[in-house]
Amino acid sequence: MKLPLPRFPLAPPSFRGRLHDARTATAIGRWLGVAVAVCFVTGLISHYLQQPGMLADVLPSRPRWGYRVTQGLHVASGITAIPLLLAKLWTVYPRLFVWPPVRSVRHALERVSVAVLVASALFELMSGLLNTAQWYPYAFSFVPVHFAVGWLLIGSVVLHVAVKAPEIRAHWRRRSAGTLALPAEDAVDRRSLLTAVGVAAGAVTVTTVGQSFTPLGGLDLLAPRQPDHGPQGLPINRTAALARVDATTVRDWRLRVDGPRPYELTLAGLRALPQREVTLPIACVEGWSKSAHWTGVRVRDLLDRAGAPPGALIRVTSLEARGGYRVMVMPHTYARDPLTLLALRLNGEVLSLDHGYPARIIAPNRPGVLQTKWVARMEVL
Amino acid sequence: MRGLRISAGALGVALMAAGVWALLFGADAQDPWVVAKWLLGVLVVHDGLVVPLTLAVGFAVSRVPVRGVVRGTLLVAAALTAVAGPVLLRPGPVQNPTVLPLDYDRNWVLLVVLTAGVGVLAGLAVKWRRGDRSSGPGDE
Numbered sequence: 098m099k100l101p102l103p104r105f106p107l108a109p110p111s112f113r114g115r116l117h118d119a120r121t122a123t124a125i126g127r128w129l130g131v132a133v134a135v136c137f138v139t140g141l142i143s144h145y146l147q148q149p150g151m152l153a154d155v156l157p158s159r160p161r162w163g164y165r166v167t168q169g170l171h172v173a174s175g176i177t178a179i180p181l182l183l184a185k186l187w188t189v190y191p192r193l194f195v196w197p198p199v200r201s202v203r204h205a206l207e208r209v210s211v212a213v214l215v216a217s218a219l220f221e222l223m224s225g226l227l228n229t230a231q232w233y234p235y236a237f238s239f240v241p242v243h244f245a246v247g248w249l250l251i252g253s254v255v256l257h258v259a260v261k262a263p264e265i266r267a268h269w270r271r272r273s274a275g276t277l278a279l280p281a282e283d284a285v286d287r288r289s290l291l292t293a294v295g296v297a298a299g300a301v302t303v304t305t306v307g308q309s310f311t312p313l314g315g316l317d318l319l320a321p322r323q324p325d326h327g328p329q330g331l332p333i334n335r336t337a338a339l340a341r342v343d344a345t346t347v348r349d350w351r352l353r354v355d356g357p358r359p360y361e362l363t364l365a366g367l368r369a370l371p372q373r374e375v376t377l378p379i380a381c382v383e384g385w386s387k388s389a390h391w392t393g394v395r396v397r398d399l400l401d402r403a404g405a406p407p408g409a410l411i412r413v414t415s416l417e418a419r420g421g422y423r424v425m426v427m428p429h430t431y432a433r434d435p436l437t438l439l440a441l442r443l444n445g446e447v448l449s450l451d452h453g454y455p456a457r458i459i460a461p462n463r464p465g466v467l468q469t470k471w472v473a474r475m476e477v478l
Numbered sequence: 479m480r481g482l483r484i485s486a487g488a489l490g491v492a493l494m495a496a497g498v499w500a501l502l503f504g505a506d507a508q509d510p511w512v513v514a515k516w517l518l519g520v521l522v523v524h525d526g527l528v529v530p531l532t533l534a535v536g537f538a539v540s541r542v543p544v545r546g547v548v549r550g551t552l553l554v555a556a557a558l559t560a561v562a563g564p565v566l567l568r569p570g571p572v573q574n575p576t577v578l579p580l581d582y583d584r585n586w587v588l589l590v591v592l593t594a595g596v597g598v599l600a601g602l603a604v605k606w607r608r609g610d611r612s613s614g615p616g617d618e
Binding site: 114148176179180183184186187190193210212213215216217219220223226227229230231232235236237238240241242244245246247248249250251252253254255256257258259260262285286289290292293294296297298300301304305317318319320321322323326327328332333334335336339451 | 565568
């Protein structure tokens with residue numbers, strides 16, 4: 098179906114610059130596609146680890162470094178994608194002014210889907226990057242919107258690849274038919290552009306990835322965190338002051354465990370129980386992570402003492418007055434893992450107040466926000 | 479191939495619909511108009527400002543010698559600047575001293591200077607190689 102062509106007083110801009118071609122778009126686009134796919138999958142993993150819903154009973158507590166790797170990849174692939182996305186959009190920019198603007202209903206739908214693709218890609222990378230710096234300039238809550246627009250983005254990417262499949266195939270290789278039909282003299286410039294885009298993607302990655310991939314910590318120049326910066330060798334997110342926990346709050350602290358055989362323990366009583374030492378990372382949703390040595394009592398032992406059934410969900414409540422993570426629910430896969438501790442010591446010292454003194458949870462393969470600090474109560478649900 | 483394309487397209491539309499559904503009815507759903515304004519906003523700023531500026535800079539350096547290296551250097555510096563944007567510009571106090579603990583102004587300047595330095599070296603190397611080649615095989 099053809100739509101009538103309107104007469105427009107202004108001619109659309111024309112582009113004499115080179116490299117706005119399908120081969121360049123394909124070459125950059127496939128790197129970008131990989132980065133977006135990794136970012137989406139790792140984002141989903143993070144979402145369901147935090148809000149398991151019906152998956153609560155099947156979330157694995159191993160590998161112990163799982164979340165550290167997936168969330169490190171989520172943030173790193175998002176950062177890597179920034180120069181890739183900007184370069185890809187620069188390449189295809191002239192198509193914004195295609196004339197006539199709409200040729201058919203199908204063409205109109207395709208253009209709308211591309212607008213959704215571009216807007217959601219820019220939005221996801223921007224909001225994610227701002228979130229790592231804890232910068233929230235918008236009037237909505239970050240998590241549900243970043244989650245929803247993530248589906249919008251991956252859907253429009255899949256649709257875009259389906260629509261463009263013949264063009265992608267024709268320009269997949271340097272010697273593909275479509276590529277060979279392009280002006281041969283552009284090849285040198287294209288190679289230098291692709292090299293520059295690759296170097297840019299590498300540069301932004303190695304200057305930030307040290308916040309989770311600690312061997313590259315020395316190159317961490319632009320990341321919002323540096324894993325070595327923090328009391329007791331570990332960064333923090335929520336301080337005791339923010340949580341309104343202070344020396345008075347914890348003075349007469351007792352742990353209460355509710356179950357078929359409820360009991361209370363003082364700090365001295367907890368210290369008298371068998372202590373275990375584990376090495377587990379704190380891995381934050383914002384992308385930074387760091388491994389540490391923790392000493393404390395196995396959560397499993399505390400639950401057995403209360404007579405908890407093995408498959409029970411556990412509710413852990415913090416001393417903090419308010420906050421979205423004051424109450425945390427722990428599926429049995431974590432609660433029964435021998436690595437999951439109610440930790441009393443960090444890297445050989447008694448926990449500092451900012452790290453959750455007198456006692457905090459540390460579990461394998463779990464987001465940092467669920468490693469509840471200042472634990473006051475554990476309940477068998 | 480056609481069947482595969484149609485199924486992939488349908489899957490894409492379904493995933494997009496899931497996103498719209500999550501935006502409107504998902505857990506803790508936010509005001510969709512505010513979100514729509516931001517989506518449109520980033521699109522307009524990108525297409526109306528960021529790309530035209532990039533094209534203008536690209537046009538300005540289109541006739542310089544070793545333009546590939548010049549463009550590449552600008553591109554790398556711009557990418558580093560974009561990624562550094564939030565840590566450089568974030569307003570307001572941080573939650574605690576372990577958030578944004580580094581001297582980002584210094585680090586950013588360092589990286590841009592380093593990029594420029596590598597660019598100059600790469601430009602000289604390309605020029606030297608070209609000069610070498612144009613002086614011809616007769617030299618050997």
